[in-house]
Amino acid sequence: MIEVKDIVKTFGENEVLKGISAIFQTGKNNLIIGGSGSGKTTMLKCIVGLHEPTKGQVFFDGENFTEMDFEQRVPIRTQIGMLFQNSALFDSMTVEENIMFPLNLFTNQSIAEKRDRANFCLERVNLKGRNKLFPAELSGGMKKRVGIARAISMEPKYLFVDEPNSGLDPKTSILIDELIAELTIEYQMTTVVVTHDMNSVMGIGDHIIFLHQGQKWWEGSNKEIAHTDNQELNDFVFASKFMQAAKEKL
Numbered sequence: 001m002i003e004v005k006d007i008v009k010t011f012g013e014n015e016v017l018k019g020i021s022a023i024f025q026t027g028k029n030n031l032i033i034g035g036s037g038s039g040k041t042t043m044l045k046c047i048v049g050l051h052e053p054t055k056g057q058v059f060f061d062g063e064n065f066t067e068m069d070f071e072q073r074v075p076i077r078t079q080i081g082m083l084f085q086n087s088a089l090f091d092s093m094t095v096e097e098n099i100m101f102p103l104n105l106f107t108n109q110s111i112a113e114k115r116d117r118a119n120f121c122l123e124r125v126n127l128k129g130r131n132k133l134f135p136a137e138l139s140g141g142m143k144k145r146v147g148i149a150r151a152i153s154m155e156p157k158y159l160f161v162d163e164p165n166s167g168l169d170p171k172t173s174i175l176i177d178e179l180i181a182e183l184t185i186e187y188q189m190t191t192v193v194v195t196h197d198m199n200s201v202m203g204i205g206d207h208i209i210f211l212h213q214g215q216k217w218w219e220g221s222n223k224e225i226a227h228t229d230n231q232e233l234n235d236f237v238f239a240s241k242f243m244q245a246a247k248e249k250l
């Protein structure tokens with residue numbers, strides 16, 4: 001479980017997060033949604049320590065991450081898997097080398113053990129045997145899957161994903177969502193996904209936080225979202241005529 005308490009983040013005069021508190025449960029797909037510039041990525045970066053919050057605290061399973069120094073954070077950092085936008089694979093490394101990268105950095109495993117783990121992760125994301133390919137030889141969906149394989153290589157307790165569906169066709173997007181959702185349950189991870197993909201919201205949104213102008217404006221599940229009377233959330237989720245028509249049938 002991850003708890004954020006009263007997170008404020010300012011950049012100069014710009015107060016981007018205005019005191020956000022939330023709990024992200026273990027084994028759940030927690031989604032952060034909101035309009036462009038509402039502070040979603042900033043929130044994710046504050047949780048993982050890529051930004052220091054101006055105020056407030058982040059707890060990983062009760063441990064106060066915010067007040068730890070660099071060294072003290074290492075054990076928690078090794079339990080964090082991340083998939084950021086564009087998959088962030090190393091272009092000069094093969095698929096296998098990309099997946100083994102965190103293992104090289106953080107473990108003393110032998111080459112054989114690391115290769116076994118890479119094979120296991122590749123199989124788990126349906127890319128068995130693609131070890132020797134380079135990122136340039138992969139489709140966007142395959143790159144995401146390699147990114148997921150790398151993110152789970154260390155058997156993380158916490159998984160953070162920023163816009164997993166960007167640049168993917170709708171069918172591949174759903175496959176990626178389903179993979180994240182399956183892995184979350186299988187490994188009982190606390191997963192936090194930043195998205196503005198409505199298929200993801202409706203498909204895997206166990207717990208959703210809607211940010212509006214740097215504040216937590218609404219919180220609930222995908223089942224509740226269809227019946228909300230929150231005006232800003234409605235305007236955001238059901239912006240298109242198609243979604244409005246779909247809502248009426250729910």
Ligand SMILES: Nc1ncnc2c1ncn2[C@@H]1O[C@H](COP(=O)(O)OP(=O)(O)OP(=O)(O)O)[C@@H](O)[C@H]1O
Pocket residue numbers: 011014016034035036037038039040041042043196
């Ligand atoms: N490093 C930074 N320095 C200064 N301002 C920043 C920085 N990072 C983000 N911001 C500002 O914070 C605000 C929120 O940005 P953020 O990327 O968190 O939004 P977002 O909700 O993820 O948007 P999008 O959906 O467009 O990716 C924006 O006004 C942005 O300019």
